[in-house]
Amino acid sequence: xxxxxxxxxxxxxxxxxxxxxxxxxxxxxxxxxxxxxxxxxxxxxxxxxxxxxxxxxxxxxxxxxxxxxxxxxxxxxxxxxxxxxxxxxxxxxxxxxxxxxxxxxxxxxxxxxxxxxxx
Amino acid sequence: xxxxxxxxxxxxxxxxxxxxxxxxxxxxxxxxxxxxxxxxxxxxxxxxxxxxxxxxxxxxxxxxxxxxxxxxxxxxxxxxxxxxxxxxxxxxxxxxxxxxxxxxxxxxxxxx
Numbered sequence: 001x002x003x004x005x006x007x008x009x010x011x012x013x014x015x016x017x018x019x020x021x022x023x024x025x026x027x028x029x030x031x032x033x034x035x036x037x038x039x040x041x042x043x044x045x046x047x048x049x050x051x052x053x054x055x056x057x058x059x060x061x062x063x064x065x066x067x068x069x070x071x072x073x074x075x076x077x078x079x080x081x082x083x084x085x086x087x088x089x090x091x092x093x094x095x096x097x098x099x100x101x102x103x104x105x106x107x108x109x110x111x112x113x114x115x116x117x118x119x
Numbered sequence: 120x121x122x123x124x125x126x127x128x129x130x131x132x133x134x135x136x137x138x139x140x141x142x143x144x145x146x147x148x149x150x151x152x153x154x155x156x157x158x159x160x161x162x163x164x165x166x167x168x169x170x171x172x173x174x175x176x177x178x179x180x181x182x183x184x185x186x187x188x189x190x191x192x193x194x195x196x197x198x199x200x201x202x203x204x205x206x207x208x209x210x211x212x213x214x215x216x217x218x219x220x221x222x223x224x225x226x227x228x229x230x231x
Contacts, residue, residue: 004161033218043207045162045222091161095218106152106175107211107220109161 002027004094006110013082014118021077021113023092029053034068034075035093035107045091051075082117089114121146123223125210131229132200140195140226144212150174151193152220153185154209162209168193169215197228205230 003026013019025034036048049059051068059066063080079086093107124143132138144151150169154162167175168187182198191212197204207227211220 035219037222042224043227044224045209045211047219047221050219093161097218106164106167106177107154107162108164111161 002029002094002096002108004092004108004110006090006092006113008113009111010114010116012116012118015084016081017117018078018080019082019115019117021079021090021092021115023075023077023110025073025075025092025094027094027096029096031097033095033097035095036066036075036077037091037093037109039089039091039112041088048077079115082115084117084119087115087117123210123212123221125208125223125226127226128224129227129229131231133231134200134202136200136230138197138200138228140197140208140210140228141192142195142210142212142223143192144210145221148212148214148221149191150213150215151187151191152211152213153193153195154211155179156207156209156225158206165195200230202230204228 005024007022032053034051038046038048049066056068056070065078067076089112091112092110095107126141152167153165155165156162164177165179166185171187185195187193207225209222209225211222213220
Protein backbone atom coordinates (compact mmCIF):
# COMPACT_ATOMS: atom_id res chain seq x y z
CA UNK A 1 0.00 0.00 0.00
CA UNK A 2 1.10 3.51 -0.70
CA UNK A 3 1.62 6.02 2.08
CA UNK A 4 2.64 9.66 2.32
CA UNK A 5 3.77 11.21 5.57
CA UNK A 6 4.03 14.91 6.26
CA UNK A 7 5.38 15.02 9.77
CA UNK A 8 4.98 18.77 10.21
CA UNK A 9 1.38 19.52 11.09
CA UNK A 10 1.83 23.27 11.37
CA UNK A 11 4.65 25.70 10.62
CA UNK A 12 4.69 29.37 11.49
CA UNK A 13 7.27 31.77 10.06
CA UNK A 14 7.79 35.47 9.67
CA UNK A 15 7.75 36.98 6.20
CA UNK A 16 11.04 36.67 4.26
CA UNK A 17 12.11 33.57 6.17
CA UNK A 18 12.87 30.41 4.20
CA UNK A 19 10.76 27.37 5.06
CA UNK A 20 11.01 23.70 4.12
CA UNK A 21 8.07 21.33 4.11
CA UNK A 22 8.97 17.68 4.51
CA UNK A 23 7.41 14.74 2.68
CA UNK A 24 8.29 11.05 3.01
CA UNK A 25 6.57 8.39 0.94
CA UNK A 26 6.24 4.62 0.77
CA UNK A 27 5.49 2.61 -2.35
CA UNK A 28 6.40 -0.76 -3.84
CA UNK A 29 6.04 0.56 -7.37
CA UNK A 30 9.19 1.19 -9.37
CA UNK A 31 7.50 3.90 -11.43
CA UNK A 32 5.46 6.58 -9.75
CA UNK A 33 4.79 10.29 -9.67
CA UNK A 34 5.09 12.71 -6.78
CA UNK A 35 3.19 15.95 -6.47
CA UNK A 36 2.80 19.04 -4.32
CA UNK A 37 -0.50 20.87 -4.07
CA UNK A 38 -1.42 24.12 -2.30
CA UNK A 39 -4.82 24.59 -0.69
CA UNK A 40 -5.50 28.24 0.21
CA UNK A 41 -8.39 29.20 2.50
CA UNK A 42 -10.71 29.23 -0.53
CA UNK A 43 -10.42 25.42 -0.54
CA UNK A 44 -9.41 24.72 -4.12
CA UNK A 45 -6.34 22.51 -4.52
CA UNK A 46 -3.74 24.17 -6.73
CA UNK A 47 -1.21 22.00 -8.58
CA UNK A 48 2.39 23.09 -7.97
CA UNK A 49 4.69 20.39 -9.34
CA UNK A 50 4.89 16.83 -10.64
CA UNK A 51 8.04 14.72 -10.40
CA UNK A 52 8.60 11.37 -12.15
CA UNK A 53 10.36 8.72 -10.09
CA UNK A 54 13.07 8.42 -12.74
CA UNK A 55 13.96 12.10 -12.58
CA UNK A 56 15.90 12.99 -9.47
CA UNK A 57 16.96 16.43 -10.59
CA UNK A 58 16.02 19.16 -8.20
CA UNK A 59 13.77 21.83 -9.58
CA UNK A 60 13.46 25.54 -8.94
CA UNK A 61 10.55 27.74 -9.93
CA UNK A 62 10.86 31.28 -8.70
CA UNK A 63 10.81 31.18 -4.90
CA UNK A 64 9.85 27.49 -4.89
CA UNK A 65 12.28 24.60 -5.03
CA UNK A 66 11.92 20.86 -4.66
CA UNK A 67 14.43 18.28 -3.48
CA UNK A 68 13.69 14.68 -4.55
CA UNK A 69 15.84 11.97 -2.96
CA UNK A 70 14.85 8.48 -3.97
CA UNK A 71 17.37 6.93 -1.56
CA UNK A 72 15.49 8.36 1.40
CA UNK A 73 12.02 8.35 -0.23
CA UNK A 74 11.68 12.05 0.36
CA UNK A 75 10.33 14.91 -1.72
CA UNK A 76 10.79 18.13 0.21
CA UNK A 77 9.52 21.56 -0.75
CA UNK A 78 11.27 24.83 0.09
CA UNK A 79 9.84 28.32 -0.14
CA UNK A 80 12.50 31.01 -0.18
CA UNK A 81 11.75 34.46 1.20
CA UNK A 82 8.23 33.49 2.25
CA UNK A 83 5.35 35.91 1.78
CA UNK A 84 1.99 36.26 3.51
CA UNK A 85 0.29 34.99 0.34
CA UNK A 86 2.11 31.66 0.82
CA UNK A 87 -0.09 30.96 3.84
CA UNK A 88 -2.05 27.81 3.00
CA UNK A 89 -2.20 24.08 3.58
CA UNK A 90 0.35 22.20 1.48
CA UNK A 91 -0.15 18.60 0.47
CA UNK A 92 2.34 16.10 -0.85
CA UNK A 93 0.83 13.29 -2.95
CA UNK A 94 1.86 10.06 -4.65
CA UNK A 95 0.41 8.44 -7.76
CA UNK A 96 1.04 4.95 -9.02
CA UNK A 97 1.31 4.03 -12.68
CA UNK A 98 0.71 0.99 -14.82
CA UNK A 99 3.49 -0.92 -16.57
CA UNK A 100 3.46 1.60 -19.40
CA UNK A 101 4.09 4.50 -17.07
CA UNK A 102 0.55 5.85 -17.36
CA UNK A 103 -0.94 7.35 -14.28
CA UNK A 104 -4.61 6.51 -13.98
CA UNK A 105 -5.23 9.03 -11.31
CA UNK A 106 -5.36 7.59 -7.82
CA UNK A 107 -3.51 10.09 -5.67
CA UNK A 108 -2.53 9.22 -2.13
CA UNK A 109 -2.22 12.42 -0.09
CA UNK A 110 -0.39 13.20 3.09
CA UNK A 111 -2.17 14.84 6.00
CA UNK A 112 -0.99 18.28 4.93
CA UNK A 113 1.14 20.98 6.53
CA UNK A 114 -0.50 24.24 7.56
CA UNK A 115 1.88 27.08 6.75
CA UNK A 116 1.26 30.47 8.31
CA UNK A 117 3.44 33.38 7.23
CA UNK A 118 3.20 36.40 9.51
CA UNK A 119 3.91 39.91 8.25
CA UNK B 120 -9.69 27.80 -20.78
CA UNK B 121 -12.26 26.97 -18.13
CA UNK B 122 -11.05 24.88 -15.24
CA UNK B 123 -12.83 22.01 -13.56
CA UNK B 124 -16.32 23.02 -12.50
CA UNK B 125 -18.45 21.44 -9.80
CA UNK B 126 -22.03 21.89 -8.72
CA UNK B 127 -23.54 22.64 -6.36
CA UNK B 128 -21.12 24.67 -4.26
CA UNK B 129 -22.81 23.90 -0.97
CA UNK B 130 -25.42 21.37 0.01
CA UNK B 131 -27.23 20.56 3.23
CA UNK B 132 -28.92 17.18 3.51
CA UNK B 133 -30.56 15.11 6.23
CA UNK B 134 -29.40 11.68 7.34
CA UNK B 135 -30.79 8.94 5.13
CA UNK B 136 -31.22 11.16 2.07
CA UNK B 137 -29.55 10.78 -1.28
CA UNK B 138 -27.22 13.31 -2.96
CA UNK B 139 -25.84 13.79 -6.48
CA UNK B 140 -22.75 15.88 -7.10
CA UNK B 141 -21.70 16.96 -10.58
CA UNK B 142 -18.37 17.67 -12.22
CA UNK B 143 -17.26 18.95 -15.62
CA UNK B 144 -13.61 18.35 -16.51
CA UNK B 145 -11.20 20.63 -18.30
CA UNK B 146 -11.78 20.48 -22.05
CA UNK B 147 -9.74 17.64 -23.52
CA UNK B 148 -9.37 15.75 -20.23
CA UNK B 149 -10.86 12.29 -20.36
CA UNK B 150 -10.09 11.19 -16.82
CA UNK B 151 -12.12 12.27 -13.80
CA UNK B 152 -11.42 11.40 -10.19
CA UNK B 153 -13.41 12.04 -7.01
CA UNK B 154 -12.01 12.68 -3.56
CA UNK B 155 -13.49 13.21 -0.12
CA UNK B 156 -11.78 15.68 2.19
CA UNK B 157 -12.83 15.69 5.81
CA UNK B 158 -11.89 18.80 7.76
CA UNK B 159 -8.27 18.75 8.85
CA UNK B 160 -7.26 15.80 6.66
CA UNK B 161 -5.87 15.18 3.22
CA UNK B 162 -8.21 14.20 0.38
CA UNK B 163 -9.15 10.52 0.20
CA UNK B 164 -9.57 8.84 -3.19
CA UNK B 165 -13.11 7.62 -3.95
CA UNK B 166 -13.31 6.85 -7.68
CA UNK B 167 -11.47 7.30 -10.93
CA UNK B 168 -13.13 7.12 -14.36
CA UNK B 169 -11.53 7.10 -17.76
CA UNK B 170 -13.40 6.78 -21.04
CA UNK B 171 -16.60 6.13 -19.09
CA UNK B 172 -15.15 3.11 -17.31
CA UNK B 173 -14.31 2.82 -13.63
CA UNK B 174 -10.54 2.45 -13.36
CA UNK B 175 -10.12 2.69 -9.63
CA UNK B 176 -12.10 2.66 -6.43
CA UNK B 177 -11.04 3.68 -2.96
CA UNK B 178 -12.08 2.20 0.35
CA UNK B 179 -15.61 3.56 0.44
CA UNK B 180 -18.89 1.69 1.02
CA UNK B 181 -21.27 0.72 -1.76
CA UNK B 182 -23.44 3.70 -0.83
CA UNK B 183 -21.01 5.66 -2.99
CA UNK B 184 -21.32 5.31 -6.74
CA UNK B 185 -20.33 7.33 -9.77
CA UNK B 186 -20.52 7.42 -13.51
CA UNK B 187 -18.97 9.26 -16.41
CA UNK B 188 -20.92 10.51 -19.41
CA UNK B 189 -19.97 10.59 -23.11
CA UNK B 190 -18.92 14.25 -22.75
CA UNK B 191 -16.58 13.13 -19.89
CA UNK B 192 -18.55 14.94 -17.19
CA UNK B 193 -19.21 12.89 -14.10
CA UNK B 194 -21.65 12.41 -11.24
CA UNK B 195 -20.99 11.16 -7.74
CA UNK B 196 -23.95 9.66 -5.93
CA UNK B 197 -24.18 8.95 -2.23
CA UNK B 198 -27.15 7.04 -0.80
CA UNK B 199 -28.39 6.76 2.77
CA UNK B 200 -26.34 9.70 3.95
CA UNK B 201 -24.62 9.51 7.32
CA UNK B 202 -23.34 12.33 9.49
CA UNK B 203 -19.82 11.15 8.69
CA UNK B 204 -20.34 11.88 5.01
CA UNK B 205 -20.11 15.59 5.79
CA UNK B 206 -17.03 16.74 3.89
CA UNK B 207 -15.66 18.68 0.94
CA UNK B 208 -16.04 16.57 -2.20
CA UNK B 209 -13.43 17.33 -4.80
CA UNK B 210 -13.42 16.44 -8.45
CA UNK B 211 -10.23 16.39 -10.48
CA UNK B 212 -9.53 15.90 -14.17
CA UNK B 213 -6.37 14.90 -15.95
CA UNK B 214 -4.75 13.79 -19.15
CA UNK B 215 -4.07 10.19 -18.28
CA UNK B 216 -0.51 10.13 -19.53
CA UNK B 217 0.50 13.30 -17.69
CA UNK B 218 -0.49 12.33 -14.18
CA UNK B 219 -1.12 15.73 -12.65
CA UNK B 220 -4.70 16.29 -11.70
CA UNK B 221 -6.45 19.62 -11.73
CA UNK B 222 -9.04 20.11 -9.04
CA UNK B 223 -12.33 21.89 -9.00
CA UNK B 224 -13.51 24.16 -6.18
CA UNK B 225 -15.36 21.32 -4.49
CA UNK B 226 -18.84 20.76 -3.11
CA UNK B 227 -19.25 21.28 0.61
CA UNK B 228 -21.75 18.68 1.85
CA UNK B 229 -23.23 18.98 5.30
CA UNK B 230 -25.37 16.14 6.64
CA UNK B 231 -27.57 16.96 9.64
